[in-house]
Amino acid sequence: MPESALQSAPGMVSARPDSIARLAPxxxxxxxxxxxxxxxxxxxxxxxxxFVVVVQALLAGGIIIGFGFLIPDIDSATAxxxxxxxxxxxxxxxxxVLVPQGVARARTDGTFDYMRSLPxxxxxxxxxxxxxxxxxxxxxxxxxxxxxxxRYDLTFAIDWPLLVxxxxxxxxxxxxxxxxxxxxxxxxxxxxxxxxxxxFVLLFSxxxxxxxxxxxxxxxxxxxxxxxxxxxxxxxxxxxxTFTASGRDLLVLALWxxxxxxxxxxxxVRRQ
Amino acid sequence: MIEENVLHVExxxxxxxxxxxxxxxxxxxxxxxxxxxLGHNGAGKTTxxxxxxxxxxxxxxxIRVDGVDAVRHPAAARRHAALQPQxxxxxxxLTPRAAIEIACRIRGLTRRRSRAAAEExxxxxxxxxxxxxxxxxxxxxxxGGIRRLTAFAMAVAAPTPLLVLDEPTNDVDASRRRRLWAAxxxxxxxxxxxxxxxxxxxxxxxxxDELVVLDRGRVVAAGSxxxxxxxxxxxxxxxxxxxxxxxxxxxxxxxxxxxxVRRVLAGRRVLLTVPAGEAAxxxxxxxxxxxxxRIDGYSLTPVTLEDAYLSLTSIETDDLSEPAPSRKVSAxx
Numbered sequence: 001m002p003e004s005a006l007q008s009a010p011g012m013v014s015a016r017p018d019s020i021a022r023l024a025p026x027x028x029x030x031x032x033x034x035x036x037x038x039x040x041x042x043x044x045x046x047x048x049x050x051f052v053v054v055v056q057a058l059l060a061g062g063i064i065i066g067f068g069f070l071i072p073d074i075d076s077a078t079a080x081x082x083x084x085x086x087x088x089x090x091x092x093x094x095x096x097v098l099v100p101q102g103v104a105r106a107r108t109d110g111t112f113d114y115m116r117s118l119p120x121x122x123x124x125x126x127x128x129x130x131x132x133x134x135x136x137x138x139x140x141x142x143x144x145x146x147x148x149x150x151r152y153d154l155t156f157a158i159d160w161p162l163l164v165x166x167x168x169x170x171x172x173x174x175x176x177x178x179x180x181x182x183x184x185x186x187x188x189x190x191x192x193x194x195x196x197x198x199x200f201v202l203l204f205s206x207x208x209x210x211x212x213x214x215x216x217x218x219x220x221x222x223x224x225x226x227x228x229x230x231x232x233x234x235x236x237x238x239x240x241x242t243f244t245a246s247g248r249d250l251l252v253l254a255l256w257x258x259x260x261x262x263x264x265x266x267x268x269v270r271r272q
Numbered sequence: 273m274i275e276e277n278v279l280h281v282e283x284x285x286x287x288x289x290x291x292x293x294x295x296x297x298x299x300x301x302x303x304x305x306x307x308x309x310l311g312h313n314g315a316g317k318t319t320x321x322x323x324x325x326x327x328x329x330x331x332x333x334x335i336r337v338d339g340v341d342a343v344r345h346p347a348a349a350r351r352h353a354a355l356q357p358q359x360x361x362x363x364x365x366l367t368p369r370a371a372i373e374i375a376c377r378i379r380g381l382t383r384r385r386s387r388a389a390a391e392e393x394x395x396x397x398x399x400x401x402x403x404x405x406x407x408x409x410x411x412x413x414x415x416g417g418i419r420r421l422t423a424f425a426m427a428v429a430a431p432t433p434l435l436v437l438d439e440p441t442n443d444v445d446a447s448r449r450r451r452l453w454a455a456x457x458x459x460x461x462x463x464x465x466x467x468x469x470x471x472x473x474x475x476x477x478x479x480x481d482e483l484v485v486l487d488r489g490r491v492v493a494a495g496s497x498x499x500x501x502x503x504x505x506x507x508x509x510x511x512x513x514x515x516x517x518x519x520x521x522x523x524x525x526x527x528x529x530x531x532x533v534r535r536v537l538a539g540r541r542v543l544l545t546v547p548a549g550e551a552a553x554x555x556x557x558x559x560x561x562x563x564x565x566r567i568d569g570y571s572l573t574p575v576t577l578e579d580a581y582l583s584l585t586s587i588e589t590d591d592l593s594e595p596a597p598s599r600k601v602s603a604x605x
Contacts, residue, residue: 025351025432026380036377043365047409110359117325118378119351271329271346 030124037120037128045102045132052098056140059093060086060147067208068151076152077242083148084156084238085207088170088231090140092201095174096181099133100194103182112183122268126179126261133175134168141167145238156238162245163237169253170230176260177226183267200227207231226256275339277302278352278434278465279324284333286319293319295489297333301434301465301482306456308476309469311486312585317469318358320486321436324467325355338433354379354432358439358469360416361423368394368414368422369403372429379430386429393425397451416443424452428459435459438469453479477577487585500580507533507575510554512542512561513568521566530554536583543579 063086068074074082106112115125141163148154181197182190201207204218205227211219222228229249236245279301286294293316301307311317322328324335326346335342335349342349363371369390376386394400399421407414407422414422424440437456441449457479460466470476477497485493485500493500510530514520522528522535522542530553534545546554551572558570 026430028378028380033378036374039370040362040366040374043370044362046365106362109362110357111362113322113327114357114359114362116327117350117355117357119347120378121347271326 025119028119030121033120034124034128037124038131041128041132042135045136049136052094052136053139053143056090056094057143057147059090060140060144063089063208064144064147065151074152076154079148079152080154080239080242081210081235082208083144083152083154084235084243085231086148087141087144087167087238088207088227088234089202090144091137091167091170091234092174092227092230093198094133094137094140095171095176095178096194096197096201097178098136099175099178100182100190103179104187104190107182107187116268122265125268126264129179130172130175130261134171137171137175138167141234141238157241159237159240162233162240165250166230166233166237166245166253169250169257170226170234173226173230173253173257173260176257176264178260180260180263180267183264205231224252226253229253275336277336278338279307279467280334280336281320281324282334284320284323284335285331286316286323286328287331288319292489294323294330294333297486297489297491299484299491299494301467303433303463303465304460305481306460306466306468306479307482307484308480309467309484309486310471310473310476310581310585314488315486315585316489317486318438321355321438321467321469324349324434324436325353326350352432353434353436354427354430355436356423356427356438356440358442360419361426363407363414363419363422363426364409365406367404367406368399368418368425371407371422372425375426375429379432381430389429390425393429396455397421397425398448399425417445417448420444421448421452424455428455431462431464433464435464435466436469437466439471440468441470441472441475449475473578473581474576483577485581485584493580493584497577500584501575501577502533502580506548507545508548508551508554509573509575509579510544510546510558511571511573512544512558513570514540514542515565515568516540518566521561529557534579534583536579538582543582545575545579 064083067082068079071078103112145156178194181193184190185193206214206219206222207227211222211228214222229245229252232243232245233249233253235243277300279299281297281299284294284297285292295316297316297320299307299309309317309320319328323330324337324342326342326349330343337349338352340349340352361371366374372390372393373386376389377383381389390403394403399418402414402418405414407419420440420443424437427437428435435456440456441452444452453475456466456468460481468476468480480497483493483495483497483500484491512522520537520542522532522544525532525535530544530546530550532544532546534543536543544554555572558567558572561567562570
């Protein structure tokens with residue numbers, strides 16, 4: 001019986017609880033933990049950052065310049081439409097491809113469980129992760145704008161508050177949904193699902209073509225999804241003189257953000 | 273009532289499908305105590321500690337970490353426990369110094385204290401010369417041993433009531449392994465309770481106060497190393513190396529010319545525990561066996577904990593599987 005057998009052997013250094021100082025854990029502030037975690041995450045992804053920025057620039061160039069080849073004699077209205085859609089594609093691609101890949105790697109190499117074994121509030125873990133992906137993703141908006149200016153001599157009437165809000169919401173939504181997929185499914189399945197989603201975003205979402213080209217029933221599907229809503233908001237933020245977005249778009253995007261964050265958080269908290 | 277154990281596991285059961293990974297496991301770790309958890313691969317050691325730190329949920333049973341119900345309140349329990357997992361800690365992109373400081377900060381040490389802790393731990397484990405060398409992805413920058421020592425330092429960086437160390441010496445060289453064992457012992461002497469998972473029975477024996485042996489999910493033995501060795505240091509181990517083919521000359525207990533306290537067949541080795549007084553006849557018998565080419569060789573050494581451990585968990589025991597002593601050794605008590 002283990003219970004009865006667990007007695008100190010005679011002659012062994014006495015280890016009585018009363019003769020030993022009881023150790024007690026310390027409360028740590030959330031802000032301090034968040035900053036420490038951020039330092040950790042940034043260091044882990046550090047070497048990859050320049051590479052990610054280059055890939056973003058290439059993608060942005062691909063969308064803005066490449067789609068221009070598809071359309072001969074592109075007029076400035078079409079060019080403006082393409083260029084203002086490109087940042088959304090970039091942000092969604094990062095959220096739906098890079099984030100699930102990163103999470104899948106963390107799950108296989110033990111990082112995910114290591115972090116979960118630490119005395120850390122789960123929301124802080126998620127917040128630090130989302131912050132790092134924000135750092136990675138946000139420059140892509142600037143990259144898109146710069147490429148568009150160079151290629152088509154476009155000028156943008158930027159609505160800063162709207163642009164910042166839209167960029168944050170689209171990135172957080174894409175990151176949270178990508179994260180949620182990666183933590184809720186087996187890695188292979190998650191990879192498949194995210195590939196399909198990227199395909200859907202690139203070819204079947206009114207980001208790089210006007211919504212009017214889609215059948216009505218498909219448009220009503222997009223009314224419930226965060227893709228068109230996010231694209232329209234970002235577009236309105238970048239070229240406020242040409243495009244507008246609705247409050248409903250904001251609401252749909254915010255709801256998807258919450259859904260993604262809640263699902264991710266649940267997976268972080270859950271014990272198998 | 274104040275809970276005096278830093279870890280108290282009772283009747284813990286956890287299944288994966290039809291496999292019972294932990295079967296009614298009970299154990300205690302008191303402050304100041306190093307408890308070694310031994311067992312083969314798949315014995316249920318990692319499953320057990322995953323439940324202690326709240327990564328897995330038990331099917332039944334209780335876990336109390338420093339008085340906190342770890343099944344109901346895993347987040348609260350985690351603040352009282354630090355884990356060095358079997359795999360590497362995620363330190364890519366960091367120097368050991370930064371990694372240890374981060375571990376300190378997460379557990380609430382001040383910036384100044386964290387900086388000092390990194391220096392002290394590096395000196396204690398003799399890794400100062402790598403302290404500012406960055407770990408790179410795919411195992412670059414720092415060797416596996418230095419990474420494991422860093423992971424150990426991260427686990428012990430801040431004083432924590434319960435330390436759970438899963439194979440801390442893997443990949444670590446002999447001289448630093450010795451430092452690591454000393455560091456583990458030191459943490460216990462300062463008041464921490466340590467649950468130490470290891471395969472390294474021989475080395476762990478020197479620093480553990482208690483041992484718990486898991487076999488196929490069950491606790492098959494528990495007690496101090498001396499109690500588990502069970503021979504009061506008066507017995508010897510006769511090891512016979514068998515040829516690739518050919519029978520086991522020790523298969524029938526009654527035909528042996530020596531008294532055997534314990535007999536284990538481990539691969540091509542037969543481990544016999546014999547009373548010290550019969551050393552001469554044991555050697556004579558083994559020499560005869562060798563001359564007859566029935567064995568490749570033999571050795572006679574003092575009994576180690578490893579012998580006891582192997583006999584408790586041996587899968588390949590044939591007709592030799594008798595965990596209890598086959599004859600009384602009361603003469604040596």
